[in-house]
Amino acid sequence: MYNDSIKELAAKLQAKQISSVELTDYFLDRINRLDGGLNSVITLNTEGAKKAAVNADKIIAAGDAGILTGIPLLQKDIFCTEGLRTSCGSKMLDNFISPYSATVVEKLNQAGTVMLGKTNMDEFAMGSSNETSFYGSVQNPWDTSLVPGGSSGGSAAAVAARLAPIASGTDTGGSIRQPAAFCGITGIKPTYGLVSRYGMIAFASSLDQGGVMSKSAEDAAIMLEAMVGFDPKDSTSLERPVDDLSADLNKSIKGLTVGLPKEFFADDLDPAIRAKVDEAVDVLKSAGAIIKQISLPNIGLSVPAYYVVAPAECSANLSRFDGVRYGYRCDSPKDLEDLYKRSRGEGFGEEVKRRIMIGAYVLSAGYYDAYYKKAQQVRRLIRNDFIEAFKEVDIIASATAPSVAFGVGAKTDDPVSMYLSDIFTIGVNLAGLPGMSVPCGFVDDKPVGMQLIGNYFNEAKLLNVAHQYQQQTDWHTRVPTGFGQE
Amino acid sequence: MSIKTEDVINIAHLARLAIADENVEGYTSDLSNIMGLVEQMQQTDTKGVEPMAHPLDQVQRLRVDEVLEQDKRELYQSIAPEVEDGLFLVPRVID
Numbered sequence: 001m002y003n004d005s006i007k008e009l010a011a012k013l014q015a016k017q018i019s020s021v022e023l024t025d026y027f028l029d030r031i032n033r034l035d036g037g038l039n040s041v042i043t044l045n046t047e048g049a050k051k052a053a054v055n056a057d058k059i060i061a062a063g064d065a066g067i068l069t070g071i072p073l074l075q076k077d078i079f080c081t082e083g084l085r086t087s088c089g090s091k092m093l094d095n096f097i098s099p100y101s102a103t104v105v106e107k108l109n110q111a112g113t114v115m116l117g118k119t120n121m122d123e124f125a126m127g128s129s130n131e132t133s134f135y136g137s138v139q140n141p142w143d144t145s146l147v148p149g150g151s152s153g154g155s156a157a158a159v160a161a162r163l164a165p166i167a168s169g170t171d172t173g174g175s176i177r178q179p180a181a182f183c184g185i186t187g188i189k190p191t192y193g194l195v196s197r198y199g200m201i202a203f204a205s206s207l208d209q210g211g212v213m214s215k216s217a218e219d220a221a222i223m224l225e226a227m228v229g230f231d232p233k234d235s236t237s238l239e240r241p242v243d244d245l246s247a248d249l250n251k252s253i254k255g256l257t258v259g260l261p262k263e264f265f266a267d268d269l270d271p272a273i274r275a276k277v278d279e280a281v282d283v284l285k286s287a288g289a290i291i292k293q294i295s296l297p298n299i300g301l302s303v304p305a306y307y308v309v310a311p312a313e314c315s316a317n318l319s320r321f322d323g324v325r326y327g328y329r330c331d332s333p334k335d336l337e338d339l340y341k342r343s344r345g346e347g348f349g350e351e352v353k354r355r356i357m358i359g360a361y362v363l364s365a366g367y368y369d370a371y372y373k374k375a376q377q378v379r380r381l382i383r384n385d386f387i388e389a390f391k392e393v394d395i396i397a398s399a400t401a402p403s404v405a406f407g408v409g410a411k412t413d414d415p416v417s418m419y420l421s422d423i424f425t426i427g428v429n430l431a432g433l434p435g436m437s438v439p440c441g442f443v444d445d446k447p448v449g450m451q452l453i454g455n456y457f458n459e460a461k462l463l464n465v466a467h468q469y470q471q472q473t474d475w476h477t478r479v480p481t482g483f484g485q486e
Numbered sequence: 487m488s489i490k491t492e493d494v495i496n497i498a499h500l501a502r503l504a505i506a507d508e509n510v511e512g513y514t515s516d517l518s519n520i521m522g523l524v525e526q527m528q529q530t531d532t533k534g535v536e537p538m539a540h541p542l543d544q545v546q547r548l549r550v551d552e553v554l555e556q557d558k559r560e561l562y563q564s565i566a567p568e569v570e571d572g573l574f575l576v577p578r579v580i581d
Contacts, residue, residue, distance in 0.1 A: 095565075193541075193542065206541075301530060307523060322502075325574055334577065335577050335578075341504035353505065354513065354516055357501055360501040361517070373537050377532035377536070380535055380536060416519050416522075
């Protein structure tokens with residue numbers, strides 16, 4: 001049952017072959033038995049989940065069930081959950097019991113899902129390996145000496161190990177797609193503004209976007225559709241109708257054009273990764289897709305521009321953590337400045353402090369034009385490249401990450417080398433486009449992901465291509481050793 | 487482009503972050519490396535390019551000025567480090 005799709009689980013629930021209470025117990029038991037070596041879940045919601053499951057069973061009995069009624073899931077610990085600790089992976093919020101829920105959480109609750117718990121993550125979503133978490137690193141279920149990627153590393157590892165049927169994630173520079181690739185699962189980040197950011201703890205507000213980490217594109221379409229929609233509580237939420245994201249899943253991709261940016265297939269791309277992506281592109285070609293070489297001339301500036309925009313916005317967003325109203329407060333502060341400085345100095349980890357300082361530096365008097373304004377200009381150039389590319393092609397394909405999962409500790413002493421592991425994903429956030437990662441094979445028994453990028457609001461098309469790919473391949477059904485039994 | 491130790495001390499103060507003296511050197515080197523990466527942007531000519539604030543060039547939405555939130559002071563203060571009579575307490579600011 002651990003490998004069942006959402007549709008299969010929903011069919012079993014509605015046919016009363018299993019109750020939501022039983023299904024919830026089944027996955028809580030898997031977490032309790034199997035998560036010890038992974039550390040993917042940091043807060044269990046045992047009682048809340050059981051209550052929600054009882055309620056879901058009543059809705060099913062009344063014949064009012066939707067596709068997600070009674071389906072268990074995990075929430076990334078960046079989403080505020082009323083009455084349940086919301087830590088964002090930080091000591092700063094280790095004692096924070098959220099007084100309200102994020103819109104995403106509300107929507108998924110209303111859809112009848114059962115929240116099993118909250119997943120581990122890089123502190124405040126800043127990291128690419130899940131090693132910056134206050135709660136310790138997450139281990140990759142394919143090989144526990146490896147990182148799961150980040151920042152949504154807990155959600156990625158948990159779904160890969162089948163500790164839950166599906167989970168939420170967030171993506172500011174690749175934080176859904178890169179861990180999905182490292183853990184051999186499917187992940188989607190939609191167009192900026194589709195998923196409400198209300199109650200999703202802010203890192204870089206012009207880039208942050210919630211999304212889904214799942215076993216398959218079909219599952220992702222179902223959950224994402226329940227998450228999107230205009231929210232007046234988020235000032236950047238887009239006022240547009242919700243698309244039927246599953247409608248195009250079974251459409252043929254014959255005649256669809258797939259662009260391969262030459263900058264993402266440069267000579268220094270690891271040949272083993274390249275071979276897997278080439279094979280995946282061949283699968284799309286056999287299904288009738290037309291492959292085209294394209295160019296994104298400014299994409300090489302994504303990482304530099306990102307490390308101005310994201311830290312600048314993070315330094316502003318994280319100024320709210322001041323030790324006064326909630327969260328961590330230092331012991332016996334001698335005055336107000338000491339309270340601010342020590343609460344923040346002790347409450348934040350090293351990577352968060354580095355990024356706050358970079359942000360404060362690039363925004364400090366006299367530097368605005370050289371850094372923030374310049375980065376926003378580069379951002380437009382990057383977006384314009386994508387707009388030009390989408391005049392020629394329907395979707396863009398590449399590797400999700402330049403390597404497979406690396407070893408725990410391999411990059412922790414070198415922030416810049418860590419940052420470069422998001423080299424293929426960051427441009428999508430700067431442009432605000434939707435992006436996915438789908439598993440496309442293994443190199444030395446480590447999963448490889450193919451990234452698919454769509455034009456604005458083309459989530460249904462992305463999911464269509466991913467689903468058609470997954471009809472021809474079985475990489476997404478593979479389960480790591482030790483997790484493939486009931 | 488290189489960040490100096492006095493820059494780190496100044497930025498940490500601006501950001502109200504207490505950092506230990508023995509870590510200043512490490513931050514100086516890390517921040518210099520990060521700014522080295524950032525400097526690659528300067529290679530590109532961006533003269534006349536309009537800075538991009540929102541991917542879809544959306545502007546801030548306005549709303550009717552009406553009270554929607556309920557008073558939840560007690561709930562919000564129940565998770566505060568220190569409160570008294572409905573006020574958040576901090577060390578004395580004015581003697």
